[in-house]
Amino acid sequence: MATYDFVFRALGLERWCTSGGDNAAPMSMEALVAQSSGEEASTSIWELPFPSMDRLNDACQAFPQSRNVTRGLEQGFLNVKDSMSVVLDPLTQPLSWMLEAALYGILNTPWWIVIPGLMLIVWLVSKSWQLLAFVAISLGGLAFIDYYSYAMQTLAIIMVCAFLCVLFGVPIGIAMSRSDKMRAGTIPILDMLQTLPPFVYLIPLIFLFSVTEPKLYGIAIILYAIVPVIRLTDLGIRMVDESVIEAAEAFGMTDRQKLYGVQIPLALPNIMAGVNQTIMMSLAMVVIASLVSAPGLGVLVLRGINNLELGVGLVSGLGIVLLAVMLDRTTKAALNRINASQKG
Amino acid sequence: MIKRSEKNTKIAIRNLYKIFGADPESVLGYVRDGMSKAELLEKHNHVLGLNNINVDVKEGDITVMMGLSGSGKSTLIRHLNRLIEPTAGEVDLDGVNIVDLSGKELRRLRREEMSMVFQHFALLPHRTVLENAGMPMDVRGVPKSEFEDEANKWLDRVGLKGVGDQYPFQLSGGMQQRVGIARALCSNAPVMLMDEAFSALDPLIRTDMQELLLELQSELQKTVVFISHDLDEALKLADHLVILKDGYVVQQGEPQEILIAPNDDYIVDFISDINRARVLRVRSVMEKTERPPENPAGEVDENDNLESVIARSEGETALTYIVTRNGKQIGTLKMTNLVKALVPTAASEEGLRTSAV
Ligand SMILES: Nc1ncnc2c1ncn2[C@@H]1O[C@H](COP(=O)(O)OP(=O)(O)OP(=O)(O)O)[C@@H](O)[C@H]1O
Ligand SMILES: [Mg+2]
Numbered sequence: 001m002a003t004y005d006f007v008f009r010a011l012g013l014e015r016w017c018t019s020g021g022d023n024a025a026p027m028s029m030e031a032l033v034a035q036s037s038g039e040e041a042s043t044s045i046w047e048l049p050f051p052s053m054d055r056l057n058d059a060c061q062a063f064p065q066s067r068n069v070t071r072g073l074e075q076g077f078l079n080v081k082d083s084m085s086v087v088l089d090p091l092t093q094p095l096s097w098m099l100e101a102a103l104y105g106i107l108n109t110p111w112w113i114v115i116p117g118l119m120l121i122v123w124l125v126s127k128s129w130q131l132l133a134f135v136a137i138s139l140g141g142l143a144f145i146d147y148y149s150y151a152m153q154t155l156a157i158i159m160v161c162a163f164l165c166v167l168f169g170v171p172i173g174i175a176m177s178r179s180d181k182m183r184a185g186t187i188p189i190l191d192m193l194q195t196l197p198p199f200v201y202l203i204p205l206i207f208l209f210s211v212t213e214p215k216l217y218g219i220a221i222i223l224y225a226i227v228p229v230i231r232l233t234d235l236g237i238r239m240v241d242e243s244v245i246e247a248a249e250a251f252g253m254t255d256r257q258k259l260y261g262v263q264i265p266l267a268l269p270n271i272m273a274g275v276n277q278t279i280m281m282s283l284a285m286v287v288i289a290s291l292v293s294a295p296g297l298g299v300l301v302l303r304g305i306n307n308l309e310l311g312v313g314l315v316s317g318l319g320i321v322l323l324a325v326m327l328d329r330t331t332k333a334a335l336n337r338i339n340a341s342q343k344g
Numbered sequence: 345m346i347k348r349s350e351k352n353t354k355i356a357i358r359n360l361y362k363i364f365g366a367d368p369e370s371v372l373g374y375v376r377d378g379m380s381k382a383e384l385l386e387k388h389n390h391v392l393g394l395n396n397i398n399v400d401v402k403e404g405d406i407t408v409m410m411g412l413s414g415s416g417k418s419t420l421i422r423h424l425n426r427l428i429e430p431t432a433g434e435v436d437l438d439g440v441n442i443v444d445l446s447g448k449e450l451r452r453l454r455r456e457e458m459s460m461v462f463q464h465f466a467l468l469p470h471r472t473v474l475e476n477a478g479m480p481m482d483v484r485g486v487p488k489s490e491f492e493d494e495a496n497k498w499l500d501r502v503g504l505k506g507v508g509d510q511y512p513f514q515l516s517g518g519m520q521q522r523v524g525i526a527r528a529l530c531s532n533a534p535v536m537l538m539d540e541a542f543s544a545l546d547p548l549i550r551t552d553m554q555e556l557l558l559e560l561q562s563e564l565q566k567t568v569v570f571i572s573h574d575l576d577e578a579l580k581l582a583d584h585l586v587i588l589k590d591g592y593v594v595q596q597g598e599p600q601e602i603l604i605a606p607n608d609d610y611i612v613d614f615i616s617d618i619n620r621a622r623v624l625r626v627r628s629v630m631e632k633t634e635r636p637p638e639n640p641a642g643e644v645d646e647n648d649n650l651e652s653v654i655a656r657s658e659g660e661t662a663l664t665y666i667v668t669r670n671g672k673q674i675g676t677l678k679m680t681n682l683v684k685a686l687v688p689t690a691a692s693e694e695g696l697r698t699s700a701v
Contacts, residue, residue: 086529241466243464244467244469249464250427250454250459251480251527252454252455252456268470
């Protein structure tokens with residue numbers, strides 16, 4: 001009958017095969033097509049199929065199909081879901097609170113406090129008039145076309161997530177720079193986080209948390225955006241001039257004095273470069289996260305796509321670009337100021 | 345001048361070995377049995393850094409360690425404050441073996457007993473010159489308001505008045521190294537380690553810095569261990585000269601003695617290019633006697649260099665001078681002996697010199 005019958009016959013497993021024959025495994029796609037067209041599987045060597053799970057299932061009903069694997073995975077995930085939620089839910093609850101508070105705060109503070117406040121921060125960080133003017137015009141423009149609250153929501157989410165990325169990322173980076181073992185263990189995880197397509201992050205999270213909770217997209221953004229700040233903290237500390245470290249040791253600094261007095265300050269340009277990238281990546285993710293109810297400009301982009309509202313999609317896309325440029329320039333200006341104060 | 349044997353030994357390096365590699369202890373035996381650096385590398389893939397070093401560093405002296413690149417100078421000086429751990433042997437500071445110190449004791453030693461000056465300055469780029477100079481006190485937890493005066497004092501002393509608020513990158517190399525020296529002095533430690541401290545500087549600035557060091561030294565009488573690969577520098581600074589090669593001590597002693605009686609071709613090569621008339625002192629070539637010579641041509645001080653005596657003699661080789669210390673005769677100097685001393689011991693063996701070039 002099927003191509004690989006002989007395998008099971010040779011192994012003497014026909015009994016086992018037929019015993020499982022009446023299981024309710026779904027028919028594989030190919031089998032369905034073949035059956036409806038009434039054609040027998042060809043035995044020409046040119047059309048020899050790869051002995052895949054589905055093909056073997058053709059020959060032996062008891063052999064699992066590949067769909068069973070993915071289904072098993074689902075089932076397994078569902079089984080541990082509850083116990084995982086018990087642990088993860090309370091742990092991540094503060095994230096929801098923070099996001100809710102930030103969103104509430106930024107939307108309920110009058111614009112004439114928020115905009116000057118943001119401009120003040122930009123000024124303090126960058127000391128650049130051009131940038132200040134750019135930020136003022138961009139924010140004013142977004143507010144003028146009534147995109148103010150969307151833009152502020154996006155900004156609030158990014159602020160919270162980037163802050164948490166730095167809060168966790170820098171210590172992880174420091175730990176990595178101090179222990180080669182830790183580094184060897186962490187790098188594969190970082191590589192995976194960095195190469196995983198952003199949508200894929202959302203899949204396990206949707207299972208674990210309810211879609212209405214802000215922490216769902218908060219976690220997705222943090223996982224996606226934390227990688228650069230970890231990597232660059234590690235790199236920055238490892239790149240600190242060895243002779244300076246030696247001097248620090250020769251004058252009897254403790255490890256703590258070395259870390260706070262020498263390594264972190266000298267790694268700061270790299271750490272800031274990491275923070276810059278982290279913010280940029282949070283922005284990218286916050287748009288995608290609108291699929292799982294993250295508020296902000298992403299929602300408008302989504303609406304543009306879903307309802308074919310071309311204008312809305314384009315203008316909110318432009319708003320995201322403006323936000324990106326503002327954040328990028330501000331953090332880069334801060335970086336440049338650090339660099340200028342400690343050239344070689 | 346106090347005799348070396350009467351000076352207090354500040355640091356005693358005893359049977360010190362350092363081997364770099366995967367398992368230094370396993371090959372230590374071969375080294376003790378006399379295996380050479382090249383052989384050890386080839387057969388056992390370990391690098392011999394230091395090979396049975398024994399040196400006494402006397403209090404108040406400038407001890408110069410000299411050798412070609414790779415001879416183990418940096419490795420040796422880093423053993424003195426244990427930036428590098430020895431494979432075997434001990435380093436005694438005031439009679440206490442620092443190899444046995446705990447982490448905390450070691451930090452105290454580095455803070456209070458020894459300071460260090462580095463070839464590439466190694467200043468903290470993100471701190472001002474003043475903060476750099478005051479770093480040793482900062483490390484001990486002294487607040488800036490309190491170490492400011494001390495740091496400024498030493499900055500002034502090394503000739504850097506008024507640059508305290510600048511950052512290291514705004515200074516020239518010579519000025520940066522002055523900060524490095526001010527930093528070392530600010531720690532107020534009796535021992536100062538200097539690893540090729542002047543090697544990265546231009547020749548003129550280098551001479552200035554050597555003068556500065558000698559000046560400071562006559563004032564402060566620190567115990568200085570100075571690394572150099574430059575013989576002129578070594579001769580200018582050294583009270584005691586240690587010559588290293590492939591990780592072992594080829595010869596050590598007063599610089600004059602080494603110049604007069606080098607015991608190894610390696611050293612002959614080293615010293616063959618220097619201006620001996622300028623470096624050699626009268627006391628090194630005189631005959632010791634209290635009997636006045638027949639018709640002396642005059643008196644010279646024991647510490648005059650030969651160049652000045654030649655100038656006085658106007659090239660006449662038949663003269664004999666009386667050598668004095670504090671105005672009293674301690675020997676005689678025949679010009680013929682002086683001229684002989686100008687010829688490096690093996691300079692006549694042209695082959696040896698040219699083969700080395
Ligand atoms: N960490 C290390 N691992 C392996 N070998 C080392 C290490 N440090 C030094 N060495 C070796 O020890 C020897 C002595 O090195 P060291 O740096 O002390 O030489 P040096 O006399 O200071 O030379 P230079 O004048 O170039 O500074 C060299 O052969 C070097 O390759
Ligand atoms: Mg060296």
